[in-house]
Amino acid sequence: MFFYMASHGVANSDATAVGVLEDVKSAAHRPWSQSINVTQLATALPILGADGCWVFLDACQEVVPEILEQVNGVQSQPLITYSVTDLARRRTSSVALAGSRLGGTAWAPTDGNPPFFTQALIEALRGAGVEFFAGEGWMVTGLQILFNLDHIANAALNNAGLQTESLTQFNRRVKLLRVAAPMxxxxxxxxxxxxxxxxxxxxxxxxxxxxxxxxxxxxxxxxxxxxxxxxxxxxxxxxxxxxxxxxxxxxxxxxxxxxxxxx
Incomplete structure (x- = not known):
């Protein structure tokens, strides 16, 4: 199961987060507050029958001139919280997160197209982020997405500044989906x-x-x-x-x- 969220923030001159705005509605839909809770998401996975869950987070921010005169930015609520202990108790094979690096500025084209992270992620899932496994064929893996999404963005989108990071630790070569004829x-x-x-x-x-x-x-x-x-x-x-x-x-x-x- 895949979950994708685009989140945009506001920062002051020293890149201190002033607020986080959500692009998807949480249960209470409270702007400037936490958007999703990974522990709750993991709890629901056995009910859904999902073998695992991957969360992709696009987190970019913009600098607003009106707040540059503030001495200190107001620290926002954590965008995502998780409990490793609670996650370990869930009967699912994996709950892992990968996202664009929070703190980048203007990570979206000016022509109205989706953010670069979104486009690079789609490019990876459709066949670029693959590894070959004997007996299984080409599989999109978390390893390729986490460490090579910037390479894909450079080649496919002419975006050389994309930064990705892991929001939780994972050390297995997790297979996300099979691609019959990758390009x-x-x-x-x-x-x-x-x-x-x-x-x-x-x-x-x-x-x-x-x-x-x-x-x-x-x-x-x-x-x-x-x-x-x-x-x-x-x-x-x-x-x-x-x-x-x-x-x-x-x-x-x-x-x-x-x-x-x-x-």
Whole structure:
């Protein structure tokens, strides 16, 4: 069972939390107070018949000019509380939490799309955050989401600042779901950013008949490949004698590949 919550806060100049606003309604729906109680959630899992529960929390904040003159920010209530003892008594295989790092500023695109953490999480669950298990195939794992979501966000969303953290400790390679045909994001950039937009041709080939070709004049080229461990060579061609970029190789391995061409 998955539970996702987006939470936004307000901070003063030294990043002291002033308040936490919830985007989902809790039972009492009390703004500025705790949104969920993991212990209560764990209690309900056996009733639901869930084998385990994963909670993903997107926590970002913004700085409001009106509060910058305050000497000290008002400490908010804890966003999430949990009791390890109570969790240990529940008959479920796992209750674990992973989230974006509380304290980041403006972790959402300006075009109205979902927050970067949300988009990166979806990208991971749909197939980028996978590991291969003999006899089971490709499985999305908590390990990939916790430690590699920033890599996925960089390759798929051009967001290099995403930070994730564990809100509880877990040390098992928990399998979340099976993906029959995963695809991982790949991004190819040139060392000088605007060179990519004027390239006549940018390709990536595995030497066995699979070739991907860049379309458009974007500053970064993004596409998806099967995570079959094939070795691809990316290269860029230009109309004039300069610039000259060297080919770069990458392995089609999860969760994502970030390739930079250099002169």
């Amino acid at each position: 991982i994001p790949v991004v190819v950039r040139t060392a000088t950013e605007n060179h990519m937009s004027v390239a006549v041709s940018v390709t990536a080939s595995d030497g066995n008949g699979r070739t991907y070709t860049k379309v458009g004049n974007d500053l970064a080229w993004r596409f998806r490949v099967e995570p079959d461990q094939a070795v691809f060579t990316a290269q860029a061609q230009f109309a004039g004698p300069h610039p000259v970029y060297q080919p770069a190789s990458f392995i089609a391995a999860p969760p994502a590949q970030i390739v930079e061409l250099t002169e």
